[in-house]
Amino acid sequence: MPHVVLPREILPTDGRFGCGPSKIRAAQLEHLVGPGASILGTSHRKSPVKNLVGSTRARLAELLRLPVGYEIILGNGGSTAFWDAAAFGLIERRAQNLVFGEFGGKFASAAAAPWLEAPDVRKAEPGTSLVAEAVTGVDVYAWPHNETSTGVATEIRRVHGDEGALTVIDATSAAGGIDFSVAEADVYYFAPQKNLGSDGGLWYAAVSPAAIERIERIAASGRYIPEFLSLKNALDNSRLQQTLNTPAVSTLLLLDSQLEWILENGGLQWADARTHESSQALYDWAEASEVATPFVANPADRSPVVATIDFVEGVDAAAISDSLRHNGIVDTEPYRKLGRNQLRIATFVSIEPDDVRQLIRSIDYTLEHL
Numbered sequence: 001m002p003h004v005v006l007p008r009e010i011l012p013t014d015g016r017f018g019c020g021p022s023k024i025r026a027a028q029l030e031h032l033v034g035p036g037a038s039i040l041g042t043s044h045r046k047s048p049v050k051n052l053v054g055s056t057r058a059r060l061a062e063l064l065r066l067p068v069g070y071e072i073i074l075g076n077g078g079s080t081a082f083w084d085a086a087a088f089g090l091i092e093r094r095a096q097n098l099v100f101g102e103f104g105g106k107f108a109s110a111a112a113a114p115w116l117e118a119p120d121v122r123k124a125e126p127g128t129s130l131v132a133e134a135v136t137g138v139d140v141y142a143w144p145h146n147e148t149s150t151g152v153a154t155e156i157r158r159v160h161g162d163e164g165a166l167t168v169i170d171a172t173s174a175a176g177g178i179d180f181s182v183a184e185a186d187v188y189y190f191a192p193q194k195n196l197g198s199d200g201g202l203w204y205a206a207v208s209p210a211a212i213e214r215i216e217r218i219a220a221s222g223r224y225i226p227e228f229l230s231l232k233n234a235l236d237n238s239r240l241q242q243t244l245n246t247p248a249v250s251t252l253l254l255l256d257s258q259l260e261w262i263l264e265n266g267g268l269q270w271a272d273a274r275t276h277e278s279s280q281a282l283y284d285w286a287e288a289s290e291v292a293t294p295f296v297a298n299p300a301d302r303s304p305v306v307a308t309i310d311f312v313e314g315v316d317a318a319a320i321s322d323s324l325r326h327n328g329i330v331d332t333e334p335y336r337k338l339g340r341n342q343l344r345i346a347t348f349v350s351i352e353p354d355d356v357r358q359l360i361r362s363i364d365y366t367l368e369h370l
């Protein structure tokens with residue numbers, strides 16, 4: 001495909017705008033080869049790595065302002081493993097799953113396990129969202145805080161259904177980038193390779209006392225639960241600052257460095273203001289453009305961390321992202337299965353708002369010259 005050569009003065013300082021794995025800041029990489037150098041390649045059962053696990057848990061607890069009784073637990077396998085772990089060890093009989101994109105849909109599939117009742121799956125068109133509704137017999141209400149495939153963010157509000165019903169939120173792309181009250185959720189889980197700018201392979205979850213009680217009760221119920229997917233096992237190991245099997249130590253180091261940076265800058269409020277500044281620049285630009293428009297029609301649904309921008313027929317978004325890629329601006333393609341004439345741009349906390357403004361100049365230049 002033909003491509004435009006962008007003038008240097010309009011290029012972002014860093015061209016990574018992908019939604020995951022996402023930009024890792026240079027300071028995090030320096031942390032890997034600096035303080036991390038003596039920890040990488042050492043035993044995960046000894047204090048240096050255990051202290052590192054403990055540090056990520058403590059910093060997440062601070063970042064999320066955990067209420068008394070909540071704990072941070074972790075395990076291997078990323079958010080996808082967490083869905084299966086939840087089917088085994090968190091859903092007692094039936095889940096309600098809100099689906100308005102790929103990731104919500106994947107948890108709904110995992111919740112359709114043969115030992116559970118068929119989940120109450122509620123679907124909305126991609127680009128919109130919907131709200132959970134209390135239903136008798138449902139014991140887990142689940143939806144994504146940010147649907148990464150479409151760029152829709154949701155309100156986190158506890159569902160008051162049956163006594164003991166849990167509100168379970170997939171925060172994989174939202175965690176650390178959108179302010180909210182964790183007291184409104186019982187489980188707030190995520191993998192760290194998105195807004196938290198680390199690498200893949202782990203999942204973390206903030207769990208409420210009610211969620212801990214549920215995990216322990218199901219584990220003691222006699223239900224078959226594979227060791228690797230046991231949340232009880234994850235809970236017990238997390239309290240000992242370890243995982244069942246070997247974690248990616250570099251993922252831990254990159255995460256710890258990122259958490260320290262966010263906390264030093266002012267925590268979740270600061271991160272939220274920064275992601276809003278970046279995403280709003282894109283939405284304002286698209287609103288004003290004659291060829292572009294925000295994919296998410298309702299401004300209240302628009303994500304602060306993943307901006308999806310549609311283009312009119314006659315402008316080929318794939319050609320724009322391809323041309324940008326030739327200039328080192330990468331991963332602006334839309335979520336593959338969404339199949340839209342669209343750019344999808346991460347505005348995670350690691351991404352400089354000035355770089356987003358440069359990206360907009362770069363897109364404008366590409367539109368004029370392609």
Ligand SMILES: *Cc1c(COP(=O)(O)O)cnc(C)c1O
Pocket residue numbers: 020077078079080081103144146147148149170171172173191194200201
């Ligand atoms: C990326 C993503 C996932 C999948 O995470 P993995 O660590 O790759 O399993 C799940 N949910 C959301 C919202 C995501 O953005």
